[in-house]
Amino acid sequence: MRGVLIELKVNGEHYEVAVEPQRTLLEVLREKLGLTGTKKACDEGQCGSCTVLMDGKPVSSCLVLALEAQGKDILTIEGLSNGGQLHPLQQAFVDLGAIQCGYCTPGMILAGKALLDENPSPTEDEVRGAISGNLCRCTGYAKIVEAILSASRVLQGAQGGPAQ
Amino acid sequence: MKEYSVVGKRVPRIDAAVKATGSAQYTDDMTLPAMLYGKLLRSPHPHAAILNIDTGRALALPGVKRIITGKDTLGVKYGLWRMYPDLLDEYPLAMDRVRFIGDEVAAVAAIDEDTAQEALELIRVEYEELPAVFDPLEAMEDGAPQVHEGVDRNISVTRHVAFGDVERGFEESDHIREDRFVTQAVHHGNMEPHAALASFDASGKLTLWSSTQSPYIVQVLLAMTLGMREGDIRVIKPHVGGGFGNKIELFPLEFCSALLSRDTGRPVKIVYTRTEEFIATRRRHAIIIELKTGVKKDGTLVARQCRNILDGGAYNSLGPTATFLSGFFHTLPYKFPHFKYDGCHVYTNKAPAGAMRGFGQTQPYFAGETQLDIIAEELGIDPLEIRLKNACGPGYEVGRVAKVSTCGFTECLEEAARGAGWKDKRRSREEGRGIGMGSYTFLSGGSFNWFRTPQAFSNALVKAGEDGSVNLYTGSSDIGQGSDTTMCQIAAEELGLGMADVKITAADTETTPMDIGTWGSRVTLMAGNAVLGAARDLKGQLFGAAASHLGTEPGELEAGGGTIYVRGDPDRKMAFSEAVAAAVKADKGNALIGRGSYHPEGKGIVSPAFAFGATIAEVEVDRETGRVTVLKVTTAHDCGMPINPMSVEGQLEGSVHTGLGQTLFEQEITEKGRIVNASFLDYQMPTSRDMPQIDMIEVITDEPEGPFGAKEAGEGLVGPTVPAIANAIYDAVGVWVKDLPITPEKVLKALKEKGEGG
Numbered sequence A: 001m002r003g004v005l006i007e008l009k010v011n012g013e014h015y016e017v018a019v020e021p022q023r024t025l026l027e028v029l030r031e032k033l034g035l036t037g038t039k040k041a042c043d044e045g046q047c048g049s050c051t052v053l054m055d056g057k058p059v060s061s062c063l064v065l066a067l068e069a070q071g072k073d074i075l076t077i078e079g080l081s082n083g084g085q086l087h088p089l090q091q092a093f094v095d096l097g098a099i100q101c102g103y104c105t106p107g108m109i110l111a112g113k114a115l116l117d118e119n120p121s122p123t124e125d126e127v128r129g130a131i132s133g134n135l136c137r138c139t140g141y142a143k144i145v146e147a148i149l150s151a152s153r154v155l156q157g158a159q160g161g162p163a164q
Numbered sequence B: 001m002k003e004y005s006v007v008g009k010r011v012p013r014i015d016a017a018v019k020a021t022g023s024a025q026y027t028d029d030m031t032l033p034a035m036l037y038g039k040l041l042r043s044p045h046p047h048a049a050i051l052n053i054d055t056g057r058a059l060a061l062p063g064v065k066r067i068i069t070g071k072d073t074l075g076v077k078y079g080l081w082r083m084y085p086d087l088l089d090e091y092p093l094a095m096d097r098v099r100f101i102g103d104e105v106a107a108v109a110a111i112d113e114d115t116a117q118e119a120l121e122l123i124r125v126e127y128e129e130l131p132a133v134f135d136p137l138e139a140m141e142d143g144a145p146q147v148h149e150g151v152d153r154n155i156s157v158t159r160h161v162a163f164g165d166v167e168r169g170f171e172e173s174d175h176i177r178e179d180r181f182v183t184q185a186v187h188h189g190n191m192e193p194h195a196a197l198a199s200f201d202a203s204g205k206l207t208l209w210s211s212t213q214s215p216y217i218v219q220v221l222l223a224m225t226l227g228m229r230e231g232d233i234r235v236i237k238p239h240v241g242g243g244f245g246n247k248i249e250l251f252p253l254e255f256c257s258a259l260l261s262r263d264t265g266r267p268v269k270i271v272y273t274r275t276e277e278f279i280a281t282r283r284r285h286a287i288i289i290e291l292k293t294g295v296k297k298d299g300t301l302v303a304r305q306c307r308n309i310l311d312g313g314a315y316n317s318l319g320p321t322a323t324f325l326s327g328f329f330h331t332l333p334y335k336f337p338h339f340k341y342d343g344c345h346v347y348t349n350k351a352p353a354g355a356m357r358g359f360g361q362t363q364p365y366f367a368g369e370t371q372l373d374i375i376a377e378e379l380g381i382d383p384l385e386i387r388l389k390n391a392c393g394p395g396y397e398v399g400r401v402a403k404v405s406t407c408g409f410t411e412c413l414e415e416a417a418r419g420a421g422w423k424d425k426r427r428s429r430e431e432g433r434g435i436g437m438g439s440y441t442f443l444s445g446g447s448f449n450w451f452r453t454p455q456a457f458s459n460a461l462v463k464a465g466e467d468g469s470v471n472l473y474t475g476s477s478d479i480g481q482g483s484d485t486t487m488c489q490i491a492a493e494e495l496g497l498g499m500a501d502v503k504i505t506a507a508d509t510e511t512t513p514m515d516i517g518t519w520g521s522r523v524t525l526m527a528g529n530a531v532l533g534a535a536r537d538l539k540g541q542l543f544g545a546a547a548s549h550l551g552t553e554p555g556e557l558e559a560g561g562g563t564i565y566v567r568g569d570p571d572r573k574m575a576f577s578e579a580v581a582a583a584v585k586a587d588k589g590n591a592l593i594g595r596g597s598y599h600p601e602g603k604g605i606v607s608p609a610f611a612f613g614a615t616i617a618e619v620e621v622d623r624e625t626g627r628v629t630v631l632k633v634t635t636a637h638d639c640g641m642p643i644n645p646m647s648v649e650g651q652l653e654g655s656v657h658t659g660l661g662q663t664l665f666e667q668e669i670t671e672k673g674r675i676v677n678a679s680f681l682d683y684q685m686p687t688s689r690d691m692p693q694i695d696m697i698e699v700i701t702d703e704p705e706g707p708f709g710a711k712e713a714g715e716g717l718v719g720p721t722v723p724a725i726a727n728a729i730y731d732a733v734g735v736w737v738k739d740l741p742i743t744p745e746k747v748l749k750a751l752k753e754k755g756e757g758g
Helices: A025-032 A087-094 A107-117 A124-130 A143-157 B014-018 B056-060 B113-122 B165-174 B216-226 B250-265 B274-280 B319-328 B362-379 B384-388 B407-419 B424-427 B483-495 B523-550 B578-588 B644-662 B716-732 B746-753
Strands: A004-010 A011-018 A051-054 A057-060 A071-075 B036-042 B048-054 B063-067 B106-108 B124-129 B154-165 B173-182 B195-200 B206-210 B233-238 B268-269 B285-293 B301-313 B338-347 B433-443 B458-464 B470-474 B502-506 B557-560 B563-566 B569-575 B592-597 B610-621 B630-640 B695-700
Touching: A011 A025, A025 A051, A051 A107, A057 A107, A057 B695, A087 A107, A087 A143, A087 B014, A107 A124, A107 A143, A107 B014, A107 B216, A124 A143, A143 B644, B036 B250, B048 B106, B048 B173, B056 B063, B056 B113, B063 B113, B063 B250, B106 B113, B106 B250, B113 B407, B165 B285, B165 B301, B165 B338, B173 B362, B195 B250, B195 B362, B206 B216, B216 B233, B216 B250, B250 B268, B250 B301, B250 B557, B285 B362, B285 B557, B301 B319, B301 B362, B319 B338, B319 B362, B362 B384, B362 B433, B362 B644, B362 B716, B384 B407, B407 B424, B407 B433, B407 B610, B407 B630, B407 B695, B424 B433, B458 B483, B470 B483, B470 B523, B483 B502, B483 B523, B523 B557, B523 B563, B523 B578, B523 B592, B563 B578, B569 B578, B610 B716, B630 B644, B630 B716, B644 B695, B644 B716, B716 B746
Parallel strands: A004 A071, B036 B268, B206 B233, B301 B338, B470 B502, B630 B695
Antiparallel strands: A004 A011, A051 A057, A051 A071, B036 B106, B048 B124, B063 B106, B154 B338, B173 B285, B195 B206, B195 B268, B285 B301, B433 B610, B458 B470, B458 B592, B557 B563, B563 B569, B610 B630
């Protein structure tokens, strides 16, 4: 099938890529843009490993056609750290042992970011709800939940909110 | 508890930052120039003879570069049990028969995935369907379909453990309890699917990147099936997204990517789809357990007899080991004077079972720990008391099979009970709420050499650099459990360095010394001992050179804080880097390398050291719906000395997750050999909402066999989680469910039979 030329904005950069219309955003990110931090674990929208943010909302990029992503702001895990400085969520995942095999990690971190952007001081229950579509087989989720809560405190502190 | 500078600390994973930023490379993230994509054609039948394979139309499809079938292979049978060649029963591609839905029949290499997929659909395979058998009990009947020719009643393996005189033991018992328990096939759920990328160069050398738990085993079995020398095959493990026992063996995608690459002269990548993960990898053995236990009135255990029938599926895989271990674990962590176990591994026309976290352990513990609570109830004894009364301790010997060295089991029982508030909660219970207990032991690596390797199970090298950093080379495989970090901690501690001074190269058959792989919770103890040995060897050489500079004897020196110093006189010291320079100079400029290895010796045939623990679960059961919610898990665990407490916690929390899923939700449902819930959505692993609060208590023992006193931490806790929840359900609503998983339907049915609800 012939490709069509589309324009994507990913992590603040503009890309012009030729894609076949049936290609998913996940495939284009990984195969055309070389952004392999977004993981393909089920390709059926059931595990959350391929979560990216589209206009700030978490989506399973295996369920989004690349064509649909035109004109949207896409954030992948590669776009989260700032000039080598880990985002507080990434730092909390590292420091608190929330990463084991790492395959769910990019999706978990981005699901956590979407939550904190909307709800800067979530309860534990709200964190569990926000990541309930992201499967992890290593951690039992305990340290992931802890890391998101910890990052929320750090981010709140940075914004002059109640620091801990 | 000894104080160390790096060991015993909550050191962040050395690979955490690359994983957090998405820059960690897993096999599927890699591409090579001119790379082709491979796909496998699988059998749609549970049992059939292959009469003919016509690849003509598929080959004519533009973009298809090569198709291979069994006829293109050497037809060499392989497997993990090289010790007994009769047990090797798999072909990388079917020769003339397929034995389960998903058995590999052909492989395609094409310019892209879509073309490879289309080609699969154009391959015409003529099958003659054969009678199939799906139930292990039916498979054992006379006249049942034969899954493999010449295997009487489809029993591929039997295993037995016996000590004392079990008949006499039952005669001496005041009370005898007999139960039958049934466990289910459970899927590993590794988030990263199996993936392999093979590249032959023009000289005939193969490099294979693979998502594996053992590059060594893949290398050896590839050599065997491809007819190559092992030295011409380099297997590299990139980052691995979880294995849990599902990636120990050679898999058809590794073989096929290699053969397709050899034939085409181009790199070939194959990645399993999630459906393939479910239907064509491995799973936990479903076991039928008949358990008979005799006790004295006061709860003293006297005798146990058990029979396990393992549903092996179509191939042996690690079934022989599972058959032994699932019997062995009926013996511990209690003292039985009289014991007899008979187990058999039965072929059926289903996807093969293999190793899985809590290997051979979760099934007997569901049975034994549940039955122990039934017995306690019948005798009017508290479940904690009956466990304390029969607990094994340090130095306990299991027949002639195994010897326990350190053992903090009694303390674990007491600590878990204290932490959970056991006594109060057993007395005053709320409606629909219950509390239950389970205990366990687990291996710190297996001692038995079923792969028949001539090498020590673990080997390591440490090379010192003139800047005072060291390179650590280990064949051990970090698959997400964090062993690379642990290995660096061990080397850093022994050499008196910081974590930043140790650089690790691991799991590459060409550049790292052999390690047999990641399973059986063996890496910390075995690979850790090899690393410790290598660091000690290096340190000895450094001390030799440093002693003359510092005007003392090597035996008077210590390493610490990046220096070599005189014990008791720390001002007489030299920097680690200066000592390296001195040692290199003294040895005519030769590289400064320490070597170490570990092989279990003289500790029985099971494991060099056993970890212990006790777990208490609190649940809420809805009598209307039968739904069980786990509210809290408290566990006390003796893993010797935790090298990295944060990693140990992560392992324990993950084990609770696996155990909880196995208890309440997870099962592969098969209909005539077809797994009908082969997706995450239908299979149902626990989500973040299903997981309870987990309180963990460390009971520290100093295991002499382990590096810095360490033992197992990675999988033992799966086992007791299952019966702790089952026993808590009984405590809550008064029903025992003896077949897993304990679904709402089963709870409701049991309540109805008891005359309630429904």
